[in-house]
Amino acid sequence: MSPQEQINSLTDKINYHNHLYYMKSETEISDFEFDQLLVQLRALEEQYPDLVREDSPTHRVGGTISKEFESVTHRFPMLSLGNTYNEQELLDFDERVQKGLDGQSYEYICELKFDGVALSVWYENGVITRGVTRGDGVRGDDITANVKTIRTLPLKVMANGFPTQFEVRGEGFLPLASFEAINKEREDIGEALLANPRNAASGTFKMQDSSVVAKRKLDFYVYQFLSEETVFDTHEESLHWLKSVGFNVSDTWEKHDTIQGVLGFIEKWEEKRHELPLNTDGIVIKINSFAQREELGFTAKSPRWAIAYKYKAESATTTLESVSYQVGRTGNITPVANLKPVLLAGTVVKRASVHNANEIERLDLHIGDTVFVEKGGEIIPKITAVDMSKRTEALEAVQFPHLCPECNTELIRKEGEANHYCPNEKGCPPQIKGKIEHYIQRKAMNIENIGAETIDTFYTKGLLKSPADLYDLKYEDIQGMEGFKDKSIKNILSGIEKSKEIPFKQVLFAIGIRFVGATVAEKLTAHFLTIEALSEATYELLIEVPEIGDRIAQSIIAYFADADNRQFIARLQQAGLQFEHIPAEIVVEGNALEGKSFVISGVFQNFGRDELKVKIEANGGKVLSGVSKKLDFLLAGAEAGPSKIEKAQKLGVAVISEEDFLGMLEV
Template structure:
């Protein structure tokens, strides 16, 4: 295909994809199937890969992510992102209305009400109708540049439609995680044996600051826009501004409403008190603004907030019930978590019987006792939490609460590590929940992937004395299992087959599956690639460990402690004897050349020919390594356009070799 033909097809594909995005996100209309839509995107990406010079900054392919951002540049807001005054009462709103009336000296005025979505504030800058920058609120004066991640949010237009928009302007809104997407993520996490995420708001915030934009794309964030910021006089009222944003292709929630007076505002608040629960996103209140932009300007600002706007906050759903008991759960790491057992109570449409108490510090802060009448809130959390105690209802015979000092399972005295709030049971090899938890972790899909074994099977085999640690899995025989209750010929054969097949798991998965404290999947992969074998890893000292990119003091100390224990050394020898992989498959890491062997690189800025992921792969393919931060040990800073001045200054100060894209190509060629 010629470049001219490719250009025409890229233009056509981009127009089709943008059209279907607009129909779906602004009009809730699906004219083609998800599969057909994805095929359009696949073809566009294919052409842009073949003809990189034809890829435009507002291409719909930006939606799939792939950019790696190690450090988010700090940006000063042109217009400060101020916070609003909050209230929970109608009386405060009437006082606000009185202040507005007094400030406007008898002028007629009206309000516009909008739902306050529980997400992350974002400021988007457009030039010539094209998205050029996305910045988080930060401290209100400065925020983080998250443009690469914001581009993956399909409801944020990369290029505007319609006409009449200013040459340059900002639009503000709220990035949020739809409740359905949040529940989908947690469902998968629970299935994978991982801790569920706390709530959609925190998840949206964490996702927006992820380094890998392809992961951000997979999280299905959404965004409502609600405020136009510009020096040019475009509209007369906030209502007109919101209508214009919708016309230009922004995703505007249709829940806003003009109100002629404060009584209509209160009616709006009442209407959405229950109705808001039908929305796809959590809301925590209402924002009330004077509609006229001129009147907003006349009213002005206090030091912290505008005088023309206020936020009404709905009270979190709460219920009162009696605390019957505190029970304790022991995890695979030995962490002990207190959980409140409650008299059943209805809260947000569900019956609540248990609530989180987090740790001993939280219990002490609340001052809670057995028998107390406690306040329980859901507030977007996965498990309800106790937020307070009604001391007027405390029983006369109440006694102070004492946190346990011994493990509830094995009675071993608990310990508390410096800098940590939780208590731990140190009896790693004799505490049943820890042993069973480690085996459950070992068979996990991302570790040894033994899907023919589940939690109940592990419990049964542990109680029968057939499983006391992960190495015992490889000693199980048909005759050990066939006579056990619930075990049939086919299930036994499938179980043994799954265990045998797990021996093919690569070294990095074995290392992750061993459950060493602070060694998650990504850390295990970095350690495996760096040290190549378990033998090399086991003898590595502190300095050698922290040389590995992104391995800090805490992980290094945990590894050294783990490998120093004789019982762990014996366990590893047993697993070796069973035939597990304790060194990497070198063929997976073969390189095209070794011209960059022993050289380390930091990549910063925007490049003409390559994306950051491509450069990262090329460096590794030629024997080099990519690190995230500049230090005296760094060999090269590969510098592109728009790189952060702080990085450049640090590299110059440390006399690091700073090379361009062209110089890098010369090195590898």
């Protein structure tokens, strides 16, 4: 088979298995077999980049870096809907529909209003060509690379009889489970928590690195088909077709021929919607017939044939019994309100988030207050206000502590930050145990058979004061402890030994540098390759790495400036852990850059920095870390370091653009 035939065969085969898995929850091959198909396709695509198909499944994992998003005019305006909050306004809407249709019979389609990000996805000849945000309804941002990472969205529609060009619209969202997982990691590395899934989804879709977007596992519910050609008579027909050809259409919609049926649908889902994997904030009611929609037309801002009913935010009142303070792994102090149990959104709520000292002050919380608790778009309930009419003089104001509740160390609050921290990271028990718990987790060192309870026991017995102590554990240290038998001890020691094979990117995440999550650790290890190079990196070198800003760079420098941290790394190295990144084998493409050296700086339109490095080496060139007289070219993208450009110009080193670079490859 020719390279194109091989790429076509692999692309079709992988897309078929993706569809089976994500849309039908079925599998015909093992995960290993699937991964091998993907490895073969990637290798071919790297060798023959001009043959990559638009619907290639390799787009699912991202990798495109966008320095900015192009503004695109919508083919069909994305109008907003009129909102209503009560039954009478819906009855009034129905009355207007009756008058507008002059006595004709009509049907409504009722759909849940998902709390996410409205997106328009364009297809041409069945292949996805663009993904666009709503924007102002007339123009939106082209975020195609990010939209392609949504695994439930077909990259190619496997059907006949559809128009050459069509568009689907729907709601991009972050499933609640993904949102909670992201916040757990952010809390773990000392980042501020994301406010709610909707904001998190919106921020993710506008990220510049699509590989990061892919890891967040966004999803997409399609609810509209659009085309210049008339394809369907009713919205119901279009939904059935969209579902049949592989689009993710929520099965929650219903058809009703009376407004009373619509009201019943609204009532049915008021509580039931909390069982869904995403947040909802209402119901959308649409006329089913497209011909009748044309007849009813539009106002200046919204269609006359559709309306949105918004549920009121879930709220309850209860008593604030106390406020407790939790100490996280990074020393962050989180206040938690302990409440008199109250039923809210189908669950009994006993605790609520208060976030920080600013929020306590803003709410003017007193122990014994009657407080309003709301869920709304939040996963964790939060206190929104105090019922001041029930406040008595005897109630005592909540005072944020000055000392750590665990070790009595004076708390600090860094300028520009809302949170308080305990600086005693080497002596505060929750921080010490938290660091070990972080170290052993699956995404870090993946040490099995050890959990929080075991860590607590070993800490209490004096066996664990640092993750490095894990590698000093011996059978006889644990033997005789209550609850630890021969097999469990051997399993623990075996898991620790196995962790020595974990790759450098996970080791870097595991050691617990503040603000260095799994994705940042992966970028750092791919860029610097060794722990020595990273530990010696200057601020200027660090911020050149994609996704590394001022805060992360300063945190890394501070970490390696600490003698105890350097000693900790040395102990791990002595134990035999992996502290070097072995890059993937370079597939030779040609010798156009043979004998030429490059320094890469900035953000590029067609490549990530790591991709550029591979491209240069695949064509015979070398990539250096710093500008010197020996350097041939400074490859400067958007936001390239001004100091590097200035130094290159002084030394007479050629500064070239991405376009210049591509031209060199064509020679």
